[in-house]
Amino acid sequence: xxxxxxxxxxxxxxxxxxxxxxxxxxxxxxxxxxxxxxxxxxxxxxxxxxxxxxxxxxxxxxxxxxxxxxxxxxxxxxxxxxxxxxxxxxxxxxxxxxxxxxxxxxxxxxxxxxxxxxxxxxxxxxxxxxxxxxxxxxxxxxxxxxxxxxxxxxxxxxxxxxxxxxxxxxxxxxxxxxxxxxxxxxxxx
Amino acid sequence: xxxxxxxxxxxxxxxxxxxxxxxxxxxxxxxxxxxxxxxxxxxxxxxxxxxxxxxxxxxxxxxxxxxxxxxxxxxxxxxxxxxxxxxxxxxxxxxxxxxxxxxxxxxxxxxxxxxxxxxxxxxxxxxxxxxxxxxxxxxxxxxxxxxxxxxxxxxxxxxxxxxxxxxxxxxxxxxxxxxxxxxxxxxxxxxxxxxxxxxxxxxxxxxxxxxxxxxxxxxxxxxxxxxxxxxxxxxxxxxxxxxxxxxxxxxxxxxxxxxxxxxxxxxxxxxxxxxxxxxxxxxxxxxxxxxxxxxxxxxxxxxxxxxxxxxxxxxxxxxxxxxxxxxxxxxxxxxxxxxxxxxxxxxxxxxxxxxxxxxxxxxxxxxxxxxxxxxxxxxxxxxxxxxxxxxxxxxxxxxxxxxxxxxxxxxxxxxxxxxxxxxxxxxxxxxxxxxxxxxxxxxxxxxxxxxxxxxxxxxxxxxxxxxxxxxxxxxxxxxxxxxxxxxxxxxxxxxxxxxxxxxxxxxxxxxxxxxxxxxxxxxxxxxxxxxxxxxxxxxxxxxxxxxxxxxxxxxxxxxxxxxxxxxxxxxxxxxxxxxxxxxxxxxxxxxxxxxxxxxxxxxxxxxxxxxxxxxxxxxxxxxxxxxxxxxxxxxxxxxxxxxxxxxxxxxxxxxxxxxxxxxxxxxxxxxxxxxxx
Amino acid sequence: xxxxxxxxxxxxxxxxxxxxxxxxxxxxxxxxxxxxxxxxxxxxxxxxxxxxxxxxxxxxxxxxxxxxxxxxxxxxxxxxxxxxxxxxxxxxxxxxxxxxxxxxxxxxxxxxxxxxxxxxxxxxx
Numbered sequence: 001x002x003x004x005x006x007x008x009x010x011x012x013x014x015x016x017x018x019x020x021x022x023x024x025x026x027x028x029x030x031x032x033x034x035x036x037x038x039x040x041x042x043x044x045x046x047x048x049x050x051x052x053x054x055x056x057x058x059x060x061x062x063x064x065x066x067x068x069x070x071x072x073x074x075x076x077x078x079x080x081x082x083x084x085x086x087x088x089x090x091x092x093x094x095x096x097x098x099x100x101x102x103x104x105x106x107x108x109x110x111x112x113x114x115x116x117x118x119x120x121x122x123x124x125x126x127x128x129x130x131x132x133x134x135x136x137x138x139x140x141x142x143x144x145x146x147x148x149x150x151x152x153x154x155x156x157x158x159x160x161x162x163x164x165x166x167x168x169x170x171x172x173x174x175x176x177x178x179x180x181x182x183x184x185x186x187x188x189x
Numbered sequence: 190x191x192x193x194x195x196x197x198x199x200x201x202x203x204x205x206x207x208x209x210x211x212x213x214x215x216x217x218x219x220x221x222x223x224x225x226x227x228x229x230x231x232x233x234x235x236x237x238x239x240x241x242x243x244x245x246x247x248x249x250x251x252x253x254x255x256x257x258x259x260x261x262x263x264x265x266x267x268x269x270x271x272x273x274x275x276x277x278x279x280x281x282x283x284x285x286x287x288x289x290x291x292x293x294x295x296x297x298x299x300x301x302x303x304x305x306x307x308x309x310x311x312x313x314x315x316x317x318x319x320x321x322x323x324x325x326x327x328x329x330x331x332x333x334x335x336x337x338x339x340x341x342x343x344x345x346x347x348x349x350x351x352x353x354x355x356x357x358x359x360x361x362x363x364x365x366x367x368x369x370x371x372x373x374x375x376x377x378x379x380x381x382x383x384x385x386x387x388x389x390x391x392x393x394x395x396x397x398x399x400x401x402x403x404x405x406x407x408x409x410x411x412x413x414x415x416x417x418x419x420x421x422x423x424x425x426x427x428x429x430x431x432x433x434x435x436x437x438x439x440x441x442x443x444x445x446x447x448x449x450x451x452x453x454x455x456x457x458x459x460x461x462x463x464x465x466x467x468x469x470x471x472x473x474x475x476x477x478x479x480x481x482x483x484x485x486x487x488x489x490x491x492x493x494x495x496x497x498x499x500x501x502x503x504x505x506x507x508x509x510x511x512x513x514x515x516x517x518x519x520x521x522x523x524x525x526x527x528x529x530x531x532x533x534x535x536x537x538x539x540x541x542x543x544x545x546x547x548x549x550x551x552x553x554x555x556x557x558x559x560x561x562x563x564x565x566x567x568x569x570x571x572x573x574x575x576x577x578x579x580x581x582x583x584x585x586x587x588x589x590x591x592x593x594x595x596x597x598x599x600x601x602x603x604x605x606x607x608x609x610x611x612x613x614x615x616x617x618x619x620x621x622x623x624x625x626x627x628x629x630x631x632x633x634x635x636x637x638x639x640x641x642x643x644x645x646x647x648x649x650x651x652x653x654x655x656x657x658x659x660x661x662x663x664x665x666x667x668x669x670x671x672x673x674x675x676x677x678x679x680x681x682x683x684x685x686x687x688x689x690x691x692x693x694x695x696x697x698x699x700x701x702x703x704x705x706x707x708x709x710x711x712x713x714x715x716x717x718x719x720x721x722x723x724x725x726x727x728x729x730x731x732x733x734x735x736x737x738x739x740x741x742x743x744x745x746x747x748x749x750x751x752x753x754x755x756x757x758x759x760x761x762x763x764x765x766x767x768x769x770x771x772x773x774x775x776x777x778x779x780x781x782x783x784x785x786x787x788x789x790x791x792x793x794x795x796x797x798x799x800x801x802x803x804x805x806x807x808x809x810x811x812x813x814x815x816x817x818x819x820x821x822x823x824x825x826x827x828x829x830x831x832x833x834x835x836x837x838x839x840x841x842x843x844x845x846x847x848x849x850x851x852x853x854x855x856x857x858x859x860x861x862x863x864x865x866x
Numbered sequence: 867x868x869x870x871x872x873x874x875x876x877x878x879x880x881x882x883x884x885x886x887x888x889x890x891x892x893x894x895x896x897x898x899x900x901x902x903x904x905x906x907x908x909x910x911x912x913x914x915x916x917x918x919x920x921x922x923x924x925x926x927x928x929x930x931x932x933x934x935x936x937x938x939x940x941x942x943x944x945x946x947x948x949x950x951x952x953x954x955x956x957x958x959x960x961x962x963x964x965x966x967x968x969x970x971x972x973x974x975x976x977x978x979x980x981x982x983x984x985x986x987x988x989x990x991x
Contacts, residue, residue, distance in 0.1 A: 041252045044324035083324055171249035175258055477949070481876065484971040488882040491974065495889065520971070540954065738957050827961065 032070045034152045035145055036077040039104065039130060042143060043083045047167035052103055052126040059089035063099055065118065066108025068092055069132070100125060107131040107141070115139070126165050137179045142166065146177075155179050197374040198367075205366035206359065213358055221347045229340050233308060233315065236335050239269065240319035244331045247277055247286070248321050251329040256286055263288035266333070273314065274334040280327055313337075376405045380412060393420035468534045472527065479523045487516040525660035532667050539671055539698050542732060543776060543823075544583045546621065547572050550610060553587060557594050565603040566627075568594070573611035579621055580732075581696040585668040589676070592661040593625040593688045601629030604685070612694065619694040620674070624687060631682035640678060665690075672696040695778075725749040725766055726834065729759035729785065730774040730803065735823075739772065742827055746834060756780035760788055763795050770837040772830075773817075775804035783815060790816035799837045801830070868985055869893040871912035873903035873929065874947070875921050879970075883916070886974055892981075900924030904932055907939045914984055917964070919948040927962050934963035943984040947972065 043060055060083060064070070078088040091102070095114055099105055105127050107118055115133060119140040122129055129141045136144035137155040142164060144155040156176040161168045195203065243262060250259035263275045266288055275288040308317045319331040383397040393416050399409040490512040497505045531537045554570050561568045579586075590608075597606040609624040632640065640662055662676075669676045674692035724747065728739045731754040740750040751766055753759045756777040763771060771789065775782035786802065789795050799818035803825065812820040819833055870892045874880045884894045895910045897903040900921050907915060915933070919926035926946060933939045946959045946967040959967040966980050 038253065041249070041323065044252070044326075045249060169249070171246070175249055175253050175255045480949075480971065481878075485878040485882070487971060488879070492882055492886055495886065499889075734954055734957065738961060742961060824957070824960065 031147070031152065032073050033077065035132070036070055036074040038145065038152060038154065039074070039106070040078055040081060040083075040088075042128065042130065042172070043088075043104065045169040045172040046128055046161075047169070048103055048126050048128075049165045053086065057085050057087070060086045060104060061089045061091060061102045062104040062106060063091045063093045063097075063102035064106045064108065065093045065095050065097070065099065066111035066114075068108060070106075099127065102127055104128045104130060107133065107136070109133050115141075122164070123160070124163050124165075128164070128166055129160075138181055140181070142168075143176075153177065157181055197377050198370050201370035201373055202363065202366045205370065206362050209362045209366075210355070210359060213355060217351060217354065221351060225340070225344055225347065228343055229337070232335070232337060232340055233317070236315065236317045236333055237308065237319070239266075239272075240317045240331050240333045243275065243333070244319045244321040247331065248323040248328055251277060251279075251285065251321050252323045252326075254285075259286035260288065262286075269335075271335045271338045272333060273336050274332070276332040277321065278330040278332065280329060282330075285329060373405070376401050376409065380405070380409055384412070387416065393423055465534070465536075469536055472531055472534065472536060475530075476527050479527070480520070483516060483520050483523065487513060487520065490516060522660075525664060528664050529660055529667075532664070537667075537671065539582045539696070540584070540734075541580055541582055541696055541698055542734065543578050543580045545578050546576050546610060549583065549587060550590070550608065553590050553594060554608065557591065557598060560595055560598040561606060564598060564601060566598055566601050567605050568598075569605060569607045571607070571609045573609075575612045576610050576621060579692070579694045579696075581672055581692055582668075585672065586692065589665040589668050589690055590623060590625070592665045593623075593690070596661065597625050597627035597629065597686070597688075601627040601685070604628035613691075620691050621694055623690040623692070625690075626685060626687040628685040631684050632678065632680040632686050633682045637678065637680070724838070725751060725768040727751045727753070727759060727763055727766065727768040727771040729753055729756060729771065729777065729782075731755070731776065731778050732774070735774070742830070743834070746831055748834070748838075754778065756782065756785035759785060760792075760795075763789060763798065764792075768798060770799050770801065770818075770834060772801045772803055775802060783811070786812070786815050786817055801833060867891065867893050868913040869895060869910065870981070871895045871897060871903065871906055871910060871915045871942075873897045873900070873915065873921065873926070874918040875899055876918075879918070879972075883972065890978060900926070900929040903929050904939075907933055907942060908936075912942060913988065914981060915942055915944045916981075917944050917946050918970075919946055927958065930962045930964055941988075943988055945977075945980055945984065 039062070062074070062078070064074075075090055078090065081088060093099060093102075095111060095118075099118070099122060103126070105118070105122060107115055107129060109132060111118065111133075115131070115136070116139065119129065123140060128143065129136075130143045130145065131141050132145040132147075133141075134144075134146070137157040137160075140157065140160050142157050142160045144157075146153045146155060154176050155178075156168060156173060157179045158168065158173070159180050192200075243266065246265075247259050247262040250256075250262060259277050263277065263286055266272045266275050267290065272288075273290065276284055277286040279285045306318055306320045308315065310316075313336065315335045315337045317333045317335075319333070320327060321329040321331050380397050383395060387393060387395050396413045396416060397409045399406055399413065401409065490509050494506055494509040494513065497509060528537070550570060550572055554568055558568065594606065594608065605626075605628050607624070607626040609622075609626070611622055611624075613620050613622050666676050669690055669692065672692055673696060674690060677689045677691075678686060679689075680686035726743055726748045728736060728743070728750060730736050730739065730752075733754070736752045736754065740752055743750045751762055751768065753762055754777075756779055759771070759773070773782055773786060773789075777785065782802070782804070786800055789798070789800055796816075800816070801819045801821060802812045802817040803821050803823055809820045818837075821830060821833075870887055872880060872884055872887070872894055874883065874896070875898055880896055880898075884896055887894050895906055895912060897906050900923060903915070903917070903921075906912070917926045917930055921929070926948075930944050930946065933942065933944060940963075943965040944963070946962075946964040947970055948955050948959070948967060949970045956967060965984055968977050968980060
């Protein structure tokens with residue numbers, strides 16, 4: 001084996017790694033691209049009560065607590081977009097922050113035990129809670145993003161949505177796995 | 190089949206049918222078309238609405254890329270039978286979900302650029318494209334394709350209805366029109382019928398029945414009026430025809446009568462002609478038979494007288510003279526009787542010619558000198574100025590005058606007999622008056638009555654005393670009458686008598702208006718074959734006898750002769766025929782020969798033709814100065830004429846005057862004396 | 867002595883005229899008809915011919931025509947004797963070529979004058 005060959009092998013390996021990584025990255029990023037898109041579409045198909053917005057053109061605040069799996073992707077996707085005249089405002093919040101000013105709250109998986117608290121906190125408030133923590137919807141979250149057969153799907157807890165005074169369009173429900181679970185844990189599917 | 194020749198009924202029905210069909214077709218067609226168009230519009234709208242709904246319903250699925258849900262949404266279109274395909278395209282034109290019933294293939298990818306939203310008809314299908322949006326964001330395109338079966342069905346149905354309807358209404362219109370056309374056609378057909386009957390039967394009493402007030406009604410009225418008129422005229426015509434028949438019959442009868450009369454007349458005429466011929470023959474015979482022995486008597490006695498004179502036997506001379514006298518008397522009797530018979534038979538004819546009067550008078554006087562001297566009479570003659578020539582029967586004129594003068598001599602003793610001749614104008618005519626006066630025994634009124642009657646010498650004793658036949662005056666009287674003149678007598682018994690004879694200067698023969706009308710061409714012989722104008726000569730002379738003689742002698746020279754008695758016609762003929770020479774008589778009836786000459790010589794066409802003037806008057810210098818080539822005095826010297834003509838014929842014209850040596854009148858006048866009216 | 871040919875068919879006339887002519891001092895030859903007349907005209911060479919017009923068979927006009935067209939005889943003067951005195955006959959006579967004419971019944975004096983006149987003329991020419 002020549003030195004030259006060796007160099008080439010190394011480079012190739014690195015490239016492969018890089019591409020793999022990149023692929024992985026892109027794979028990972030394409031999932032969140034889609035999920036970001038989903039969130040945008042959720043905004044379109046969910047109706048907040050009139051009290052949720054101070055003004056007709058007040059932004060839809062998306063709060064992200066816990067880890068942010070989207071990164072700049074979500075900013076890019078929602079940049080300049082409006083839904084019903086409301087632009088988007090993405091805030092990354094500390095877990096202890098006041099989440100009541102958000103219309104959409106994305107709970108990162110790192111929150112762990114705090115998730116229940118957050119759910120309890122936001123219950124009855126017009127905040128669309130979205131997460132990708134498994135069982136999120138069963139525990140009272142409104143929308144849970146799942147991954148089934150390499151496809152992004154989502155579950156929607158209609159009772160929780162009703163409690164939150166959020167009107168979710170049937171059009172969305174058609175596409176979702178509907179979960180009926182009230183806060184007190186009764187499951188109806 | 191010509192449209193024009195269709196019957197009224199067919200025409201009317203055709204019109205009705207056509208108009209109603211056209212109206213029907215147009216209206217129903219436009220209605221149906223409108224309906225189909227709006228139906229299609231409806232369907233289009235329906236489909237578009239459909240697309241909208243489907244689009245709305247599938248927007249979320251498109252946004253979330255949920256293919257099953259999208260497909261399921263499309264599948265809902267199963268309910269709509271006319272949808273043959275429904276496709277949802279992603280924003281970049283790829284098929285995302287589709288619904289294609291049956292085994293049809295999905296339509297090809299539609300380029301998103303051209304068909305964002307809209308519709309089109311293509312290949313029998315109706316495509317609607319719908320922009321699928323979720324909250325304003327374009328998430329995909331929906332294509333709905335319909336086979337528009339409902340519309341096709343409707344259209345087919347309509348077509349069927351249409352044809353049935355048209356057919357049915359057509360039939361109905363046919364029925365109706367066939368009934369209604371009678372309104373128009375019946376009166377026309379009636380009229381036609383009437384006309385046919387009228388023409389066929391020639392019956393103009395028929396009238397067309399008219400119950401219509403419209404234009405056809407007026408036509409029928411007009412027709413009826415016409416028939417009435419025709420009827421009237423027909424009747425009138427028949428009447429006229431009847432009258433005509435009656436008249437024709439009348440005429441035919443008349444004609445038959447006349448024909449009969451004519452036949453009888455013809456027979457009578459033939460008989461008369463026979464008689465006349467017999468008479469002429471008799472007279473001719475008698476004339477000859479009677480004269481011949483008499484001539485012998487007179488002749489021999491004369492001869493004997495001469496012989497006896499030589500031998501000196503004076504007694505015998507007297508006896509012979511007596512025979513002579515008796516013979517001459519008998520001869521004059523016979524002549525008179527024959528003359529009178531001729532006159533009676535109507536066989537006495539006039540032989541008119543132009544002659545000089547003075548010479549004749551002189552001759553008569555000379556002849557009668559012995560008769561005058563016998564009774565110791567003296568004859569005085571006075572011929573007035575202006576008495577030149579006249580146109581009459583010289584023999585008869587002579588006879589009249591001889592008769593009168595000899596009568597004067599007979600009945601006058603130691604007296605004077607005057608003969609006066611002068612021209613007079615009376616009743617618009619020119620006459621010559623011969624007056625014979627004597628200082629003799631005169632005539633009593635009683636005698637006068639019988640004077641001019643035959644065989645009635647005033648007194649039988651007179652004939653014994655004075656001689657004469659008693660016929661002389663009668664004959665003279667008749668002769669004068671024949672020449673349109675008359676004899677009058679004035680007398681005083683014991684003093685003398687004056688006999689006046691008036692004769693026209695120009696005696697016109699009976700049966701002819703004037704000599705100038707004798708202008709027929711009388712060629713003595715037909716023109717020789719091949720005779721050209723080089724051989725044609727024109728003779729202008731009013732005396733028929735002259736013309737005849739001229740034509741005969743000229744024909745002998747091998748010439749084609751044209752004759753005329755009129756100066757006018759002569760000029761005309763000259764122009765037409767261009768003879769190589771013209772003989773022109775000075776004395777012409779209608780125009781003075783000199784003026785004719787003048788015209789001939791001043792006409793450029795005719796001036797080159799040589800003109801030979803013929804006349805009884807000698808005025809050569811005038812003739813030549815006026816351009817006559819030559820000048821001959823009548824009666825003609827034929828040889829001279831022939832020579833002249835030969836000269837002209839050969840083309841040489843001679844200007845040298847040719848004088849006629851014989852018959853020069855003693856008096857040469859300065860100007861031409863007028864001799865004609 | 868001048869010779870005269872007399873053509874006349876009537877015996878008495880012939881007799882009268884010939885005797886009178888002879889007495890006048892003329893020699894007379896007589897012909898009874900036209901044919902004879904022609905013959906004698908040629909054979910006798912008369913100085914003058916008296917031609918009666920009313921001849922049998924060939925009339926006097928014809929005879930005269932013949933005479934006048936025959937160079938032998940055309941120089942002989944001819945006097946026509948005609949019973950008619952019409953102007954037409956006169957014209958005809960001249961036309962035929964007669965030198966003179968006279969009427970019948972003959973007035974001997976008149977006739978002799980004419981004969982003399984013609985004989986004189988002839989002798990001069």
